[in-house]
Amino acid sequence: MSLLATVLWYCRQLYLCIAQLLKRWSRCLQRKFTNNQSVSAEVDLLGYCAKKWKGDTEQAKQMRKAYEELFWKHHMKYLRQVKGDNYCVLRAILFQIFSQGIPLPSWTKTTDVLKLPEKLLYSQGCNWIEQYSFGSERYTGGNTLGKLRKCLETLKNQWMEFSSIKDQYERENRCSTVFIDETLEHKLYEAIKFIMLYQVIEAYEHMNKECLPQFFNLFFMRDSSLDPLSYMMNHLNSIGDRRSLDEMEMFLLGYSLEVKITVYNLSKFNSKTFQGRYTEEPQRDCHEVSLLTEDDRHYHIPVVKI
Known part of the structure; x- marks a missing residue:
């Protein structure tokens, strides 16, 4: 192997090594950035429900029905998880x-x-x-x-x-x-x-x-x-x-x-308190925001897509 070929081989190996290190560093930063987000990116609503509420318990069945109602009736297709x-x-x-x-x-x-x-x-x-x-x-x-x-x-x-x-x-x-x-x-x-x-x-x-x-x-x-x-x-x-x-x-x-707050309490599905509206002035032209909770303690953001 000539000297030039040897140098080129070592340069290529160095390049591959540096590229691999940069890739790992990028993934590490991405994970750190994502983990530090107090409001997560949108995830599929029914997919989130399927992962969290597996099994045949009555609670799991009720939660799945509640999420399905949000999806089909209220057009909520995605969910943003919020730091609890x-x-x-x-x-x-x-x-x-x-x-x-x-x-x-x-x-x-x-x-x-x-x-x-x-x-x-x-x-x-x-x-x-x-x-x-x-x-x-x-x-x-x-x-x-x-x-x-x-x-x-x-x-x-x-x-x-x-x-x-x-x-x-x-x-x-x-x-x-x-x-x-x-x-x-x-x-x-x-x-x-x-x-x-x-x-x-x-x-x-x-x-x-x-x-x-x-x-x-x-x-x-x-x-x-x-x-x-x-x-x-x-x-x-x-x-x-x-x-x-x-x-x-x-x-x-x-x-x-000056916003209309609507809260969907999934633990109260099929009751009058499933959907709570926190405004007393419906005639005012206020913007609307929504919250979703399973336990009255932790709240997430449902995202409407029509």
Whole structure:
């Protein structure tokens, strides 16, 4: 074998070795990226059901029937799995808002969301908001306002960016960069929580002056949320840490973000509560988002295809 042939052989072997290493590295990065996604790519709805609910138990049979009804009657062909922590509902709702390009709530046109913390603290005397908890991080004291402003600024900027993107495919690709960053995500969810608190404060201060949605009357009848402070301390502060949203908060979330929330509870198939709608104002031209749950704890996103 000539010297040139030997050199070429070694170069080819080196090339093959490097190509193999790059291929393995690419697969490793792809697996890591996929595993870190808090909202997965679309999977076939009935295929997902068939893998999860095998066997002949009554529960498995009921679940298969429930999934089939979603597929045939409600035109839900795909499913996005959502990371099952205590931000699960907020994550599933916000992902749909961003991926659909839904605009900011109409009330933000007359209210600067970035000034809400100072407005509540100094203009409305709600000095107790300094006891606000950021998920598992509790009672940041004097730093509360600064952290809330950063969270609200992050939410507003991201929301405006997504609503300005006209192409759905581009929006969904952009979502893959947001819903992989845990720190960024938590800022978004804490901002939504604070907006919910703002709406509770506004409703409480106008209970006798304006016609408010009926759920607020029930909201303030609970011993644990007689006023905004008790709601924050007994309910809101623990969202993202020890609990997710309760049914009353689903109404509050839809009202705050101006979306109609529909929840399909598969464990209640063939009952009146199989499909829950969390809106009291059907005449409003609101965008719709949907959730799917099998156990009232973990929520996924059903995807409609007609």
